[in-house]
Amino acid sequence: MKRRIVMSMLVGATLLASTLLGAAPAQSADVPAEFGTDWHDPVTAAPPVEKPSGKSCRVTLAEARFRDFTPYKGTYSPPEGCGDRWGKVVLRLDGKVKGRQFDRLGYLHVGGVEILRTSTPEPSPDGIGWSVEKDVTRYSDTFRGSQDVEMLIGNVVDDTYTGVIDVKVTLTFYPARTGKPATAIPDQVLTLSDGNTLTTPRNSERILAEVYATGSGGGCEEFWYLAVPDSAPYSCQADGGPYREVQIRVDGQLAGIAAPFPHVWTGGWSNPFLWYVVPGPRAFDVKPIEYDLTPFAGLLNDGRPHQVQVSVVGVPEGQSGWSAPVNVLVWQDAGRAHVSGKLTVDRAGDLANSSTYTAGSPQRVDTEAGHRLTVAGYVDTSHGRVTTTLGRTLASTSVHRWTDGENTDGLDATWSDDQTVTVDGRGPARTTHTHRTHTMNGATTIGDDARLRTVLTLGDRAAVVETRGGRRTGWSRLDDTVTGDATYTTDVPRDQRHAVGTTSERYRLYGSAGCHDRTLTSVQGVLTEERDRC
DSSP states (O other): OHHHHHHHHHTSOOOOOEEEEOOOOOSOOOOOSSOOSOOOOOOOOSOOOOOOSSOOEEEEEEEEEESSSOOEEEEEOOOSSSOSOEEEEEEEEEEEEOSSOOOOEEEEEETTEEEEEEEOOOOOTTOEEEEEEEEOGGGHHHHTSOEEEEEEEOOOOSSSOOOOEEEEEEEEEEEOOTTSOOOOOOSEEEEOBTTTEEOOOTTEEEEEEEEOOEEOSSSGGGGGGGOBOTTSOSSSBOTTTTOOEEEEEETTEEEEEEOOOOOOOTTGGGOGGGTSSSOOTTSSOOOOEEEEOGGGHHHHTTSSOEEEEEEEETOOTTOOOEEOOEEEEEEEOTTOSOOEEEEEEEEEOOOEEEEEEEOSSSEEEEEEEEEEEEEEEEEEETTEEEEEEEEEEEEEEEEEEEOGGGSEEEEEEEEEEEEEEEEESSSSOEEEEEEEEEEEEEEEEEOTTOEEEEEEEEEEEEEEEEEETTEEEEEEEEEEEEEEEEEEESSSOGGGOOOEEEEEEEEEEEETTEEEEEEEEEETTEEEEEEEOO
């Protein structure tokens, strides 16, 4: 039975400060006894992208109807009348779809740079609309010249799956205000050349790689967190169990490690009724993993191409299912033609990974894993020697239980990703400590009456503290928690599923920059609560 659950997940899913926007709820909050043929447009509790007041210029980036796997291709030209130095650039995607369709993954490239990775909601028979906004100011260098545009939300449309995904994407440019400098943005945005090679400007003084890593595409890696060792009788197996780690290497040297985010798309856990109105964290907002490669700047700044490779630890050999495109953001030293430097420390601990299967009823796999990396290096800039030291520690624990026949399948998992970056030079040392935690706790059960029930809680948390010379200069706390409980009848036509479900999200972001605290609740597709606490 569980294989049927797994396959329903397999067929399904094939943004930096951002938010999914939706229409305000209807005045009436009358809740039907079960889901009907229409429900509220998708919404999230995340804060909206802040926009400057005053003049702005808008450019349409893409407009397409996705029926298959043919990408949209077009051209972009910079806006007229807003200069070429912007205080903010905001991307907006407006989408609509109706009928029957799975969740689909999509990307948007401008000049080869990935500026958006997103997934789609599953539609109602009557149709839904949704909007996603994202702050893309960091890609300003790409937007200053004419560029090719490519967008794809791979889709399948036939007599059964009728939903055509209709989208329009725009960029809105807000000029930088006189006397108020724009937030420090990269001087160049680079992509890897054929063969995964990178050639940086010789005067690069800071280098940051971002990787949009997603396990998806209709295989077990779409829900890698449920994988079990080969010795366990389960639908998705992997030698080392569920542990995954996204690594980046420069010329073969380990330069960065990170825990991938455990995305749950809008058909996830075999129960789309959980996600029709309130999606899981980051489902429409695939944030990139960031790696500070500045310690390698002395090596990269020699004017030659260098190998930059991304890999995912734990994926069974020969198995596909991960996408990991790379952008490289570069800040240059205007006072020097060549910035020299040296990598001084590159020390990785042993990767610990224990995944133990215990037979019984229920069956059980306990996993504990972790890894540690320290990297340091300096650059000799026009304003003196600057040393960057990075330490990153990953840890994960999970307990996976399931019954014979896999009619009950549950997971309790926590992933942590701790990073400390210290920049020493040109004044007191600056340190940023970031502690990220992702959690997943729930189960799917199919009863003798063919009723499938999923109860699930997802958490996305981060704590950031910034210091200068040992004194705290800034801090923030993020806690995005989504809880859901939904039930429907399996193996019957859509209008006979008698589905019921409640999903809530509370998104809290507070710190030295202010406070946002919002709660949303949907019941049987009706948005019953919108509450702001700040």
